[in-house]
Amino acid sequence: MLAARGESTEARAALEKLCRTYWWPLYGFVRREGYKPEEAQDLTQAFFARLLERRDLETVRRERGRLRSYLLASLKNFLSKARYRELTVKRGEGRPLVSLEDLLARERADQEPAHKLSADRIYERRWALTLLEQVLTRLRAEYEAAGKLPLFDRLKELLARESGQPSQAEIAAELQMTENAVKQAFHRMRHRYRQMLQDEIAHTVAAQDDVEDELRHFIAVLQT
Amino acid sequence: MTNASRVCTECGASVFADAPEGVCSVCLFRTGLASLDNKDDEAFEPTVARMLKDFGDYELLEEIGHGGQGVVYRARQKSLNRIVALKVIGLSHWATEAHLKRFRLEAEAAASLNHPCIVPIYEVGEREGACYFSMGLVEGGQLDAVAKREPIPIRHAAELIAKLARTVSYAHEHGILHRDIKPGNILLDAKGEPHLTDFGLAGRDGEHCHADDGSFGHAQLHGAGTSCG
DSSP: OGGGOSSSHHHHHHHHHHHHHTHHHHHHHHHHTTOOHHHHHHHHHHHHHHHHHHOOTHHHHHTTOBHHHHHHHHHHHHHHHHHHTTSOOOTTOSOOSSOHHHHHHHHHHOOOOTTTSOHHHHHHHHHHHHHHHHHHHHHHHHHHHTTOHHHHHHHHHHHTTOTTSOOHHHHHHHHTOOHHHHHHHHHHHHHHHHHHHHHHHHTTBSSTTHHHHHHHHHHHHHHO | OOSEEEEOTTTOOEEETTSGGGSOHHHHHHHHHSOTTOSOHHHHOOOHHHHHHOBTTEEEEEEEEEETTEEEEEEEETTTTEEEEEEEEOSSTTOOHHHHHHHHHHHHHHHTOOOTTBOOEEEEEEETTEEEEEEOOOOSOBHHHHHHHSOOOHHHHHHHHHHHHHHHHHHHHTTEEOOOOOGGGEEEOTTOOEEEOOOTTOEETTOOOOOSSSHHHHHHHHHHHTTOO
16 A cells, blocks of 8 residues: 555556455445445446545555555445435446456356345455455466466465375476475465565555454454 | 355365365465465474374363464363363464464453453463463353344343443553453353453553454544545
8 A cells, every 4th residue: 555645646556456456345345235236336436436536545544544444434435425315326437447347257256145244244255355366366477477387276275285285296296396396386486475465465554564464354254 | 155165174264166266265364474484384383283182281172262363272271170261372373473472462461450250361371382371261152142142131231231341440440451342252151240351452551552353443444434435
C-alpha cells in the first residue's frame, strides 16, 4: 500500500492495480448480500470508481489500518447508502476496472456454500485465496520464464509440507537431477515464495509489522 | 467450495477445489510465516507427534481449541494428578519469536490477576522450542456456544454482565486491559459462572495495542470506511 498512497499518477495506478487484484472478495461480499450478478457487478464497479475518486487511502496509513479491513468497511457503507437511495447506481457508472468477462468467468467458478458462509466470511476467505493466488501465479511465471515449469509443478506441493507427497529423491529421479540439486532448488523456491508472499501482503498493510498478523489472520480464516 | 476435495494430511484443514495450485492454503500461509532467515525449518522443528507423546509433567489428552494464538489441550498434570488446560505455541514451524513474546505476555498478564472470574494461570514454561502455560480448566463451554444452544434467561444474562463488568473493572484496577472481550473469550463453568480468559491481546495501561485478527484495526477503520461513498 506504500505505493498506493498520495495523489500522484503512480499512486493512482497502484491503487487501480490493487482494486483489480482484490475485486473478487468485494464482489463476493456484494453477491452474498443478495444482489443479482448484474447488480453486484454494477455496484462493485461503482464502488471502485468512487474509491478512486476519493483517493483517501492516506486515512488507512494514518490509522495504522489494513486495506482489507478498510475496503470492507467502505463497501458496507457504500452498500447501505446505495440501498437508501434505492439503488441509484446506474449500469456502467464509472470506468469499469474489471472486465465483464472476468466477472462472469469467476462467477461460474464461485463455489462457496452461500447458505453456510456469511458475507464477511466469504470476503475474508476470498481475500486470503486471492492473495495466495497472486503470489503463486507470479512464482509460477518466474519459473516458466526460466524454463523450469516442471520443477515448479513438482516442488510447489512440498511448500505445503503435506505427507504423501513425492520425496525430493523421487522428484530428482523424475526430473533427472541429483537429490542435492533438488534440495537446493526447493530451498530457493521456498525462500522466493516467502519473499513474494510477505511482499504482497506488505502492499495491503500500512506497516511492515502487520504482515505477520495478516498471515496469522489468513490461517485462522481458512482453518474455520 | 461446495465440498472439500480432501483434507490436508499436515494440518487437517479442508482443501477445496478453488485452492490456488490445488495445495493446502493454510499450510502455504504457515510456510510463509517462517522467518526468511530459516535455512532449514526441519532442523529445529519438533514434530507434533513427538511433543504430544512426551510433554514433561503434562499428559496431553485432547485438543480442545486452537487459533492464531496457539493450541489449547485438555491435559493431566502428572505431579499433582489434576486436569488442566494447557495452551501451547511453537509446535509447528510458523511460530516466530515475536509471536512467542506475545504469548508470554499473555501468560504474564493473566497470571498477575487473582479473581474468581478470571481463569487462573498455574505454570508458565518452555519445552523444546515450544512455549506453554497451564491454567484452570473450565468445562462448561464458551458463552457464544452456550447461548447458541439455548437462550439465556434475561436475569441470568444481566447477572453475567454485572459479574463480568466487575471482573473487567478488577483487571483495570490492576493495570491490565483485556482488549478482546467477546462471548468466545468467556467460559462458563458447571454452575454457569463466567470466567474471563484469553488475554492474548492484553496489555498494560498505556501500551500500544496490536490485534492479531484485525478486530481492533477494523473498529478504528469503520469510521474511515463511512467516509467513502
